Amino acid sequence: MDTIGFIGGGRMAEALINGICSAGLVARNNIYVSEPVAARRLELEKEYKVTVCDSAEPVLQACRTVVLAVKPQVVATVLRELTAGLTKNHLLISIAAGISTDVLHRHTGSTGCRLIRVMPNTPALVQEGAAGMCAGPGALPEDMDKALALFQAVGTAVVLDESLMDAVTGLSGSGPAYVFAFLEAMTMAGINCGLSRDAAEQLARSTIVGSIRLVEHTGKHPAELTAMVTSPGGTTIAGLHVLEKGGFKGMIMDAVAAATRRSRELGQ
Numbered sequence: 001m002d003t004i005g006f007i008g009g010g011r012m013a014e015a016l017i018n019g020i021c022s023a024g025l026v027a028r029n030n031i032y033v034s035e036p037v038a039a040r041r042l043e044l045e046k047e048y049k050v051t052v053c054d055s056a057e058p059v060l061q062a063c064r065t066v067v068l069a070v071k072p073q074v075v076a077t078v079l080r081e082l083t084a085g086l087t088k089n090h091l092l093i094s095i096a097a098g099i100s101t102d103v104l105h106r107h108t109g110s111t112g113c114r115l116i117r118v119m120p121n122t123p124a125l126v127q128e129g130a131a132g133m134c135a136g137p138g139a140l141p142e143d144m145d146k147a148l149a150l151f152q153a154v155g156t157a158v159v160l161d162e163s164l165m166d167a168v169t170g171l172s173g174s175g176p177a178y179v180f181a182f183l184e185a186m187t188m189a190g191i192n193c194g195l196s197r198d199a200a201e202q203l204a205r206s207t208i209v210g211s212i213r214l215v216e217h218t219g220k221h222p223a224e225l226t227a228m229v230t231s232p233g234g235t236t237i238a239g240l241h242v243l244e245k246g247g248f249k250g251m252i253m254d255a256v257a258a259a260t261r262r263s264r265e266l267g268q
Contacts, residue, residue, distance in 0.1 A: 009035030088112030098266030101136030129155030170260030
């Protein structure tokens with residue numbers, strides 16, 4: 001990519017900009033961002049030395065690859081504003097949660113632009129993101145390669161059938177919030193058992209990070225690793241018994257299912 005543009009300069013756009021700059025995919029002055037809030041434009045310009053503007057027109061004129069990084073509730077309004085500048089030479093990559101390629105095509109079909117739908121998540125801010133993506137109308141293999149390179153610069157990216165994209169939203173899109181809630185609960189539990197807040201936070205955080213790295217390093221199923229920690233009549237089985245009685249796994253499954261349903265609702 002010689003240039004890339006962003007419609008919207010929020011945190012997810014910033015995460016991608018940071019990843020692009022770190023990976024050297026595009027020169028900083030060839031990254032264009034359309035952002036209506038002046039203070040945010042100044043922030044992005046100062047931090048990343050990118051080209052900022054208050055409207056989409058300069059972005060569409062300068063860039064053939066454009067990332068639609070706005071809230072799903074305003075997608076229709078924004079797309080109506082973009083249609084005057086979009087052409088068949090543009091690749092539009094949407095990261096709006098729940099918005100299907102059918103909806104995108106409904107608003108942009110007359111322009112002939114090519115479409116890709118992506119669901120990233122907030123750990124992309126530290127290049128540890130997880131994204132699912134699917135091809136939309138007109139998308140070429142080289143377009144998908146371009147999108148993969150972009151999102152692999154900020155973590156992991158997988159290509160899926162669009163029918164699974166709402167599940168991606170429910171699992172990895174909303175998933176960081178579940179992990180943060182678990183981290184907070186672990187910390188509070190440590191404090192409740194007598195640890196200082198600082199010690200509880202450090203131990204809980206390191207426990208979660210270390211456990212994930214152990215999964216990655218060993219390649220073992222989580223159930224196998226759980227068994228390694230659990231001895232007969234020991235402390236771990238006592239704790240796991242409480243989690244099982246409370247329906248811990250079922251609650252997580254229900255949370256992902258609820259977020260998936262909400263993603264479908266947003267798309268409608």
